[in-house]
Amino acid sequence: MTLPFAAIRPGPLSVRFRVRTVVVCAVLLALAFAAAVVSLGTGDVVLSPKEVLAALVGQGSPIADLVVIDLRLPRVLLALTIGAALGLSGAIFQALTRNPLGSPDVIGFNTGAFTGVLVVTVFVGNAYFMVAAGALVGGLATALAVYLLAYRRGVQGFRLIIVGIAVNAILISVNQWFVIKVDLQAAYAATIWGQGSLNGLDWTQVPWVVPLIVVLMIGLAIGGSRLLLLELGDEIATGLGVRVEAARMVYLGLGVALIAVATAAAGPIAFVALAAPQLAQRLTGSAGIALAPAAAMGALLLIVSDWVAQHAFAPTQLPVGVVTVTVGGVYFAWVLARVSRTQ
Amino acid sequence: MTTLVDRPSPETEPTAAANLRRGGVLLGAAALLVVVCVLSLLLGTRTVSPGTAWDALFHYTSTDDQSVVRDLRVPRTVLGLLAGVAFAVCGAVIQAVTRNPLADTQILGINSGAALFVVIAIGFLGLTSFTSYVWFAFLGVAVALVGVYLLGSASRGSPTPVQLTLAGVALGAVLEGASSAVQLIRPRAFDYLRFWDVGSLAGRGLDIAGAVAPFILVGTLLAVAVARSLNAVALGDDLARALGVDITRTRIVALVAIVLLAGGGTAAVGPIWFLGLVVPHLARWVVGTDQRWILAFTILGGPIVLLIADIVGRLVVRPGELRVGIVTAFIGAPVLIWWIRTRKVVSGP
Numbered sequence: 001m002t003l004p005f006a007a008i009r010p011g012p013l014s015v016r017f018r019v020r021t022v023v024v025c026a027v028l029l030a031l032a033f034a035a036a037v038v039s040l041g042t043g044d045v046v047l048s049p050k051e052v053l054a055a056l057v058g059q060g061s062p063i064a065d066l067v068v069i070d071l072r073l074p075r076v077l078l079a080l081t082i083g084a085a086l087g088l089s090g091a092i093f094q095a096l097t098r099n100p101l102g103s104p105d106v107i108g109f110n111t112g113a114f115t116g117v118l119v120v121t122v123f124v125g126n127a128y129f130m131v132a133a134g135a136l137v138g139g140l141a142t143a144l145a146v147y148l149l150a151y152r153r154g155v156q157g158f159r160l161i162i163v164g165i166a167v168n169a170i171l172i173s174v175n176q177w178f179v180i181k182v183d184l185q186a187a188y189a190a191t192i193w194g195q196g197s198l199n200g201l202d203w204t205q206v207p208w209v210v211p212l213i214v215v216l217m218i219g220l221a222i223g224g225s226r227l228l229l230l231e232l233g234d235e236i237a238t239g240l241g242v243r244v245e246a247a248r249m250v251y252l253g254l255g256v257a258l259i260a261v262a263t264a265a266a267g268p269i270a271f272v273a274l275a276a277p278q279l280a281q282r283l284t285g286s287a288g289i290a291l292a293p294a295a296a297m298g299a300l301l302l303i304v305s306d307w308v309a310q311h312a313f314a315p316t317q318l319p320v321g322v323v324t325v326t327v328g329g330v331y332f333a334w335v336l337a338r339v340s341r342t343q
Numbered sequence: 344m345t346t347l348v349d350r351p352s353p354e355t356e357p358t359a360a361a362n363l364r365r366g367g368v369l370l371g372a373a374a375l376l377v378v379v380c381v382l383s384l385l386l387g388t389r390t391v392s393p394g395t396a397w398d399a400l401f402h403y404t405s406t407d408d409q410s411v412v413r414d415l416r417v418p419r420t421v422l423g424l425l426a427g428v429a430f431a432v433c434g435a436v437i438q439a440v441t442r443n444p445l446a447d448t449q450i451l452g453i454n455s456g457a458a459l460f461v462v463i464a465i466g467f468l469g470l471t472s473f474t475s476y477v478w479f480a481f482l483g484v485a486v487a488l489v490g491v492y493l494l495g496s497a498s499r500g501s502p503t504p505v506q507l508t509l510a511g512v513a514l515g516a517v518l519e520g521a522s523s524a525v526q527l528i529r530p531r532a533f534d535y536l537r538f539w540d541v542g543s544l545a546g547r548g549l550d551i552a553g554a555v556a557p558f559i560l561v562g563t564l565l566a567v568a569v570a571r572s573l574n575a576v577a578l579g580d581d582l583a584r585a586l587g588v589d590i591t592r593t594r595i596v597a598l599v600a601i602v603l604l605a606g607g608g609t610a611a612v613g614p615i616w617f618l619g620l621v622v623p624h625l626a627r628w629v630v631g632t633d634q635r636w637i638l639a640f641t642i643l644g645g646p647i648v649l650l651i652a653d654i655v656g657r658l659v660v661r662p663g664e665l666r667v668g669i670v671t672a673f674i675g676a677p678v679l680i681w682w683i684r685t686r687k688v689v690s691g692p
Contacts (some may be wrong), residue, residue, distance in 0.1 A: 099509060105516060149680055162683040165450060165512055166676035169616055173669035181663070195523060270520055274513070313528075322527060325520030332517055335494060 009196060021284045021293060028280075028296035032083075035303045036076045040068050042311055074203045079320075080299045081213045081307045082266055083197075085258040087280070088291060091271030092255035095231045095289045096248060097160060103274035104143075104259045107164030110268030111171040112142025113260075114194040118178040123189055128204075131193070132264040139263050141254045142167060196269030196321030198306050209265045216258050217295070224291050227251055228341020231288045267274070269321050271328030272301050279331070301327060363378065365630045372643040379650045383420040384412055387657045388664075418549045421665075422612055423650040425552055426544070429608035431645025433601055434619020435626065435637050436566045439573040440597040443504035445682075447620035448605045450508060452515030454614035456487025457606050459518045459525075462536045466529040473554050480610035490514050542613035542668020544653050555611040562603030563642065568687045569596045570634040577634070615649065615668050617675020622648055624678070648674070 040056075045067045045145040047055075054060045054067040090103045104110065116138020120130050150163040175194070179187040226247050229237045234244050259273065279301075280293035305323040312318070384396045391399075391408045399409035400417075430448060437446040448454045460483030464476040494510035495503075572593040575583040583590055608615065625648075626640035649667060652674060656665035 085383040149684075154686055159683050161509060161512070162445065163680055165508075166679040166683075169449070169672045169679075170676045174618070177665065177669055191523065192527065195520075195527065270516065316528075318524075319527065321520070322524040325517060325524055326518045328520065332494065332514065333489070 018284070018286070021286060021290060024280070024283045025292050025296045028293065029298050032080060032296065032300040032303055034302065035219065035307060036080060039076050039079075039303060040072045040311075041309045042307065043067070043072065047094070049306075070203075074206045075198055075201050076291060076303065077308070078201050078209060078265060079198055079205055079303045081210050082262045083272060083276075083299040083302025084217070084295040085213045085262045085298070086269060086272040086292040086302065087276035087296070089255045089259040089262070090275075090298070091277035091280075091289045091291050091294035092220075092227065092251050092258075093273070094277050095227050096251055096255070097158075098231060098233075099158070099161065100278050102161055104255070105268070105270050105274055108142050108168035109139045109256070110196075110263070110270060111168050111175065112145075113139035113263040113268045114190075115142070115171050115175055115178075117189055117193055118175055118182075120230060122178060122182055126189075127139065136260050136264040139260050139268075140256060142171065143252075147252065176264055193267045194317050194321075196267040196324070197265075197319035198266050199310075199317055199319070200220040201266065204270070205265055206322035209261060212261045213258065216254060216261070220254055220291060223325055227291070228288050238279065267319070267321065269302070269324055271324045272298050272305075275327055276301055361631070365636050368629055369639055369643065370392060370582045372640065372647065376643050376647050379654075380420055380424070383423065383468050383650050384416045386654050387411070387416065388662050407613065408448060415545070418552060419544045419653070420493055420650065421549060421552045422544045422547060423653055424646045425556055425559050426608045426612045426615060427618065427646030427649035428563060428642055429604040429611075429645075430615050430618040430649070431622035431641040432563050432566050432600075432638060433604035433608065435623040435634070436569075436573070436597050436600050437619065438623050439486050439634055440594060440601075440638075441504070441507055442577060443507055444624070445620070445679075446511075447617060448601075448609075449515070449616045450509030450620065451487070451491050452518055453484050453487045453491070453511075453601070453605050454609050454616075455515040455518035455522070455666050456490070457481075457609035458614055459483055459522045460486070460549040461610055462522045463526050466525045477555065477558070477607065477610040481602050481606035484606040484609075487514065488598065488601065503629060542615045542671075543666040544612055544649075545664065545666075547612070551611055555607045558603045558607035562572070562600045562607065565596050565600035566601070567635075567638055569593050569600070570638050573597065573634045577632070583627060613668060616672040617679065618645060618649055618671050621675050621678050624682070638669075 037049050037052050040052045041049060045063065047068065051060060051064050052068055055064040056073075060068065083324055093102050093104055093107070094100055096102065113135040116134035116136070118134075119124075119133050119138070120134030124130050124134075144158065146164050146167050149167065150160040152159070179190065182190070226237075226242055229240050229242050230244065230247060230251070232240075237244050237247075262269065276298040277289050277294040280297040281289055283297075284290055284293050286293075301324070302320070305327060306320045308319040309318040309323045314322075367536055381393070381396075385393060389408065390410055391412055395408045395410050398404065399412035403413060405407060434447050437448065437451065438444055460479040461476050464470045464479040470476045470479075491507065491511045491514050494508035494514055528558075572583075572590075573587045575586045575588040576590060576593060578586075580590055594613040622641050622644045623637060625644060626637040630636040630640050649671065650668035653667040656670045657669050659665055
């Protein structure tokens with residue numbers, strides 16, 4: 001079939017996009033917004049979508065203003081942006097490894113972030129910013145270690161993943177050793193954090209998390225086209241004039257930065273990065289990994305997962321990571337169903 | 344598509360001489376295993392003399408030192424022997440049947456499957472006796488095996504090593520996540536499982552060893568029974584058929600062996616990382632590529648490596664202990680990194 005393309009050419013920067021991709025993105029974002037409105041209206045104080053929207057545009061009752069703007073909005077904003085960051089990060093890693101399973105959760109980033117948290121919790125203390133810094137340093141150090149260990153005349157996708165598994169194994173052991181060393185209460189708290197959770201986030205995190213993620217997104221929007229070329233394979237990309245190793249480093253940096261900000265804010269949330277790009281690609285029917293739909297899908301997955309985590313087992317609030325694991329499970333079940341159909 | 348090139352070891356030695364050498368290696372390994380078992384009885388936070396250990400076994404007078412040997416270290420050593428055989432033999436069989444040198448119960452997500460089902464049995468069904476939850480471990484292994492195979496064959500008919508490995512990692516991650524979720528929902532189970540799911544030989548009695556021994560024995564015997572056929576399978580399906588090997592039957596027997604070994608081992612001592620990866624590689628390096636020699640070597644080598652790891656774990660952070668699953672991960676992970684760095688990974692059609 002021929003694909004409808006729309007092209008805008010403002011000078012040297014040519015943007016080509018498919019109508020279907022735009023429609024998919026719009027639908028995903030609309031669903032995410034709807035989920036956000038529902039989420040803003042759910043809780044001890046129940047508000048109708050109309051009341052929520054009124055509060056958002058500054059026309060709400062004082063109580064609605066307090067509940068929606070002061071209490072619930074930051075968490076919803078963070079869920080949307082962190083979800084988008086996870087989806088984008090997963091898309092980058094999957095494009096770089098040219099493998100649907102090449103996501104940051106697979107190459108040990110989450111485990112490393114958790115190691116950082118445990119180290120900080122045990123040796124420094126559990127102030128929020130300390131813990132966030134620990135997660136960031138742990139995740140980045142892990143990613144760097146995996147990259148360096150996998151580097152032999154360039155980084156080959158499969159080698160990166162196997163080294164990731166090995167480093168992951170060491171870190172899981174280290175983490176479990178820590179969990180055994182510290183007392184049950186601390187271990188339990190750390191385990192909750194290690195699952196990834198948006199519980200307890202408020203306006204204090206918004207001013208640095210949201211702008212950081214937005215800046216990284218803009219950076220990707222400017223340079224995203226080379227990623228598609230990298231996906232074609234090193235030889236072809238080189239032939240098309242891409243400096244492959246340099247481009248890979250830049251994308252890897254962006255991907256790590258995105259997942260690092262997300263992890264620092266909310267802990268290692270599993271499987272959104274893995275599933276979002278693939279689901280989005282299935283919807284858009286595009287050949288390669290598309291960035292914008294992956295971001296929209298990530299935002300949708302996380303806002304819905306967080307709503308479930310908060311309200312499905314009320315009054316117990318689950319870490320959102322427990323719900324996203326289920327998303328991962330459902331995603332694999334869907335892959336398996338597709339396999340058995342084709343065989 | 345990516346394939347791995349594993350350099351075939353040149354079988355240049357004349358057969359008789361080679362077999363003599365391999366027999367020597369096995370004798371040496373058996374002697375080493377005896378030494379390691381003795382050390383496992385003597386060494387630890389409280390190191391005892393050989394005489395005390397002897398008395399603990401044969402002239403028991405219930406002194407503190409004797410009871411440490413008799414009540415703690417004997418069960419531990421016996422469990423180490425059993426689990427070492429289970430995981431190492433299981434690894435050798437998986438590697439042979441999948442023709443995947445990277446296959447291991449941990450990498451393929453099989454340990455995680457067994458662990459999740461055990462966690463569910465303990466956390467939700469309240470089962471606490473080993474004989475009741477071991478069946479869940481077998482079920483978990485079977486489910487994980489089917490899952491990893493289907494996931495691995497997502498792209499084309501029969502899964503390549505790379506596909507299978509990645510599928511296993513992903514599936515293992517989901518299963519582990521689910522285990523953590525169950526533990527968070529059931530904090531009481533969490534405290535009990537915290538120690539179990541690292542993989543440890545400590546804190547378990549001879550009753551567990553006795554309960555798991557039959558399963559591991561049967562699994563090992565099945566592995567030995569199909570060793571010859573697995574040699575043929577290694578040459579590829581077509582060639583194996585031409586040699587008159589019933590591939591389907593071989594695979595089914597091998598799978599039953601894997602379920603019994605991985606399920607029994609995981610239920611008894613928790614997941615032990617990478618033992619099934621490292622020991623068969625060591626075996627191929629020492630005795631060559633014949634599955635029968637490899638099995639003979641892994642039956643001895645598995646417990647040697649596991650017990651050494653256990654002793655190391657007892658000694659490095661005295662008076663505390665590093666669990667054996669942690670020590671084997673530390674030993675295995677560098678081997679895995681070295682392996683992948685020294686292999687040519689070719690992209691082909």
